[in-house]
Amino acid sequence: MKIVYEGGEAEIVEKKSRFIATVRPVHSEEEAAAFVAEMKKKYWDARHNCSAFTIGDHHDTSRCSDDGEPSQTAGRPMLDVLLKEDIHNAAVVVTRYFGGTLLGTGGLVRAYQKATQEGLQASQVIDRKKGRKLLIGTDYTGMGKIQYLLGQRGLQILDTVYTEKVELSVLVPTEQMEELEKAIVEATNATAQLSWEEELFFATIEKKLQIL
Structure with a gap:
């Protein structure tokens, strides 16, 4: 079972919008919620702090949030990356600083997925x-x-x-x-x-x- 042993952070830029992905290992819904709150406090001046997490040996508890982005353009695509990679007990928050140019729904999906992938690459993922x-x-x-x-x-x-x-x-x-x-x-x-x-x-x- 693949898990995040040590979290990481990565950033991408799409049409002047900054997407900062922070990945953290979590073992409960409360721990995931605390992590999301921590990131929202850290990046309080960002327009969006979108999140996704999955917990349990069989992805028993999974949640995601678009945090103000158009429905299904941020949180769900982020969660899909975690599920596709079959990574357990992990949470990711992607913070967006708007660059002034609209990306469209397809552009947002691609940007949030890419940021999540980069965040995972910056983390230490192990096979438990x-x-x-x-x-x-x-x-x-x-x-x-x-x-x-x-x-x-x-x-x-x-x-x-x-x-x-x-x-x-x-x-x-x-x-x-x-x-x-x-x-x-x-x-x-x-x-x-x-x-x-x-x-x-x-x-x-x-x-x-x-x-x-």
Whole structure:
């Protein structure tokens, strides 16, 4: 699931009108409303502060506002960008300083969508995954087989403890759990000890695995 990990800001100019897009991660409708109010206060002298947000694993709550622009020319096009990109738990406010030239309905739609896209590009959008930690206990003979299985699946070892045995800690995406467990059992003739820990979310951020 794609989410905004770190918000950003971008600006475009269309026929002398300035469109400033501010993107922020949000996790509730109240948080989104507070963000919109914050932007309206910051850009109090702007003609329009249009907004859109979507919250939930299945876009359960989505809202948008044209804030005085012609109906369906600002908020809805902005929301469409978030939904098309399948970005969750995110809000965007596009502030418009009027440049004196009317853009027409089509021009407004294109401008608000472009500003939203630029705002997302200026943000850090990550692919959040659901998984669980797997603790694997094995003797040194089974170590190589398990490392091979993990490497095949692109799974990173979080920690390794060496005693008379070896204990590995691995973060496993939910969809790989059943298949990986079966593969380890078969490869080690059921000699490896497997223990699943609590469910969590994680992502690769700047090439590093991070638990969210």
